[in-house]
Amino acid sequence: MTFKCWCGVAGGKPLRTVDVARESGYSVQQVRDLERLGVLPPAARSANGYRCYTPAHVRALRAYRGLAGAVGPVEARQLLARVRTQTLAEAAAAISEVHVRLARERDEALRAREALRAIQAGAGAGGSEREGDAMTITELAGALGVRPSTLRFWEQEGLIAPERVTSLRARRYGLAAVRAARVVAALRSSGYGIPAVREIMGSLDRLDGLEETGRVLGRRLDRIAARTVALLRAGADLAAVCGS
Missing domain, CATH: 1.10.1660.10 (Multidrug-efflux Transporter Regulator; Chain: A; Domain 2)
Incomplete structure (x- = not known):
């Protein structure tokens, strides 16, 4: 399915909410909820207000699914929100701690x-x-x-x-x-x-x-x-x- 590149994403077309839902295995409402909860970085908005996602959002949702399966949804949300603002070394250490705990x-x-x-x-x-x-x-x-x-x-x-x-x-x-x-x-x-x-x-x-x-x-x-x-x-x- 093709659609207009609302947000002008370089190197490819932006993804709609329904596309992200299909790729990640979540429902459209779950995608919106998880963005609101900070699992996803805020999506850009087109001129007419539609959300514009990228493959990075799909990867974040897949990462959340696995992390939630390991530590539970609440801790997974907190951890993903934190690692996005950390240095690579800090983020890697945070994920390693989950492996150590298990x-x-x-x-x-x-x-x-x-x-x-x-x-x-x-x-x-x-x-x-x-x-x-x-x-x-x-x-x-x-x-x-x-x-x-x-x-x-x-x-x-x-x-x-x-x-x-x-x-x-x-x-x-x-x-x-x-x-x-x-x-x-x-x-x-x-x-x-x-x-x-x-x-x-x-x-x-x-x-x-x-x-x-x-x-x-x-x-x-x-x-x-x-x-x-x-x-x-x-x-x-x-x-x-x-x-x-």
């Missing part, structure tokens, strides 16, 4: 699954725990990427049960508590509320509870993989946005 989430989920298998096998019980396996609250919070106050809250809610040592009653997390905390962290990251996590953790002494928790962690790993693939698919378009 890799960290995957590692945490894998550790939680290993912890669950150890719980299932009864490993770490009795005298098999070594002194070096224990963690302070600061060490465990750092390992899980949460605040110490979060661990205290989980304790109050009956999700984990640390030991207490010294006259100051400083918390000491033995191997069993560390494993439980890893499972709790993975469940919370999967979107489970405190009551649901409490129920799941209370079921770990049953075979069906262990199996269901294993399925939960498996689904989390699958979702992280899907988010990673979405980010990889958006790679070329994100690079174009960062380099524009």
Whole structure:
């Protein structure tokens, strides 16, 4: 389909809203909404008020689709709006941080699954725990990427049960508590509320509870993989946005 070059775009004809929608897979209204929300740079306007887009707008929408699949729509909008104003080095670093975060989430989920298998096998019980396996609250919070106050809250809610040592009653997390905390962290990251996590953790002494928790962690790993693939698919378009 041909149409008049309203905006005088050098090297090619401008794209109408319907053209951008067709190329990006969004509806016409979604294209307008995403421009209003800052996902797209403002489109030029022709003399009669029509929007005039370029292939850069299509790339930005494709980049947004992949980024939204990786981090969610709200953060994707904020990130794209930010990288358009940053230097190439800054924008590349911002996108790299998303890759790093997904890799960290995957590692945490894998550790939680290993912890669950150890719980299932009864490993770490009795005298098999070594002194070096224990963690302070600061060490465990750092390992899980949460605040110490979060661990205290989980304790109050009956999700984990640390030991207490010294006259100051400083918390000491033995191997069993560390494993439980890893499972709790993975469940919370999967979107489970405190009551649901409490129920799941209370079921770990049953075979069906262990199996269901294993399925939960498996689904989390699958979702992280899907988010990673979405980010990889958006790679070329994100690079174009960062380099524009």
